Amino acid sequence: MEVKSMPSSVQEKSSVDLGNDQFGCAHYKRRCRIRAPCCNEIFYCRHCHNEAKQNCLDVDQVERHEIPRHDVKKVICTLCDTEQNVRQNCSIVGMGKYFCEKCNFFDDDVSKNQYHCDGCGICRTGGKENFFHCDRCGCCYSQILKDSHQCVERAMHHNCPICFEFLFDSTRDISVLPCGHTIHLECLREMEQHFLLSCPLCSKSICDMSSVWEKLDKEVASTPMPVMYRNKMVWILCNDCGTESNVHFHTVAHKCPGCSSYNTRQIRGVSAACVRNLRD
Structure with a gap:
């Protein structure tokens, strides 16, 4: 993937004169909106669309849908309101310092270290040098897990077993359990707060339980069974x-x-x- 950079003069103008924090939505900083190819309506990003069209209870179930991100063809510049084909730069200003022409994705906050993974087929954050793609799992993992992760086929191509959000393209942090199954990190923390210490999918322990087993050894020994x-x-x-x-x-x-x-x-x-x- 080629990530094009805008001219320094445009970058300077966009960051100083136009204000980085004045444009975008709760999900991304960007100077453009997208026209959804599915319903022909305009939104700042696919998450804004999905919240309005997929997750909103006011929308009839028959009409609920998610945006096909790769099918986006038109964007509208926030500054000049010009609708145009998907591209990084408008005639006035760049619409996002990070631009992926494969995902039709813009983001002005490059501190996330975005990169496109051809294996996943989407853009991810955290820096390409810090992750590797596992073909069997069908997702990216931290380099720390390269030699130790438990391989589970299509590990993130399912819903979180706690909140049921689809994990593969979730924007929330995801944790890989010792068994290889995946779950949102905040959902895992909530499980631990309620002392639920086994994987919701396969029931294997999610952490080192040796100290708990020692306590149970003592309890079993101190509880004799009837003759x-x-x-x-x-x-x-x-x-x-x-x-x-x-x-x-x-x-x-x-x-x-x-x-x-x-x-x-x-x-x-x-x-x-x-x-x-x-x-x-």
Whole structure:
């Protein structure tokens, strides 16, 4: 992708005389609006369009839609109000210091270090040198995860399991869990505040739980079972390592003999009615 830069004289004029913060929307700083090819209406950006046409409850469900970003053909200069083909510079001023002709995307705030990823097919932020594209996952990851990330096919091509926003082109920060599944960072923080420490998709632990398992070891040891249940065995499935094991039944928790995790589920053995009677 070639990111064209405007002449220094235009940059100086746009930043000094015209004021960087006077134009744009809540999502991007830019000196143009786009004509949506889907409904022929004018918006500052695709997010403004989607909030008005897709997420607004006042719009009939049949009429709700998102803008096809790559199909945008016309932009309107905010300064001279001239409608023209998509390009970086109007006759008066540049419409965005960053311009991607593949995505028809403008942004005057280049501190985000925008770059276009051909693998993703969209523009991302953070600097191309800091990310790599995984073809199997179908998304970009931090270089820090290049040799350690858990590969999950099309990892971000789904909705966040908490808020259900589509992750692939979300503008909010995304976290990659140890299991390889993805989730919004703020949604993950909210889960942790409510002590939900397993992946909503595969149930694997989302962090190091060894200190919690040690506490459960002590609780299990200090809670003896009635004589009639001491030799009772049940089958469990470990959510962390995927191993099925036959272990002694206990009302507190069941420990995986393979990885020592208590993140397990009972798959057959003592009936639920027996467990309720013991707890009562």
